[in-house]
Amino acid sequence: MIQRIQTLWFLIAGISALLSWVFPFCFFLDSSAEIEGQFRLTGIELQDSAASQFFPATDSIPGWILLILAAMNVFLPFVLVGLFKNRRLQITISTLALTIPVIGILAAFLFINSSILKLEQKGLEEISIKAGWAIVLPLITLLGIGLGRRGVKKDEALIRSMDRIR
Numbered sequence: 001m002i003q004r005i006q007t008l009w010f011l012i013a014g015i016s017a018l019l020s021w022v023f024p025f026c027f028f029l030d031s032s033a034e035i036e037g038q039f040r041l042t043g044i045e046l047q048d049s050a051a052s053q054f055f056p057a058t059d060s061i062p063g064w065i066l067l068i069l070a071a072m073n074v075f076l077p078f079v080l081v082g083l084f085k086n087r088r089l090q091i092t093i094s095t096l097a098l099t100i101p102v103i104g105i106l107a108a109f110l111f112i113n114s115s116i117l118k119l120e121q122k123g124l125e126e127i128s129i130k131a132g133w134a135i136v137l138p139l140i141t142l143l144g145i146g147l148g149r150r151g152v153k154k155d156e157a158l159i160r161s162m163d164r165i166r
Helices: 005-019 061-082 087-121 133-165
Strands: 026-029 036-039 043-047 052-056 128-131
Touching: 005 061, 005 133, 026 087, 036 087, 043 087, 061 087, 061 133, 087 133
Parallel strands: none
Antiparallel strands: 026 036, 026 128, 036 043, 043 052
């Protein structure tokens, strides 16, 4: 199982998807530089000089979509590692797993956009956003799943060619 390179690619994809739950994607500051915060998968964390507030992602529809897609993004690569005996099912599920990070990235932009509108309604003006390094984690997940899928397809082609020789 581990000796196949696609298993390592799927593990890298799963670990990077798991890390996206821990680290913030973006940081922001308002124009007065009194309030700063960060966007995470779980919600928005605001910090000002007095206290900190947390607004969960479950307050909005894009937040729910983002959480569900992120959970599937973590779950599917590890399922793909376990399906090493059934290559055709592995190819099918990896195709589905390739679309989830793309939709997740779009949902993240919708979530950040709707969150900025909420923050502006709360009185923050001219919010500047700075991307965190964790913004590349969904891209690493996408790359890992894609390279793993390519390895599974190569294995399947090799098995088919061996069957023709017999």
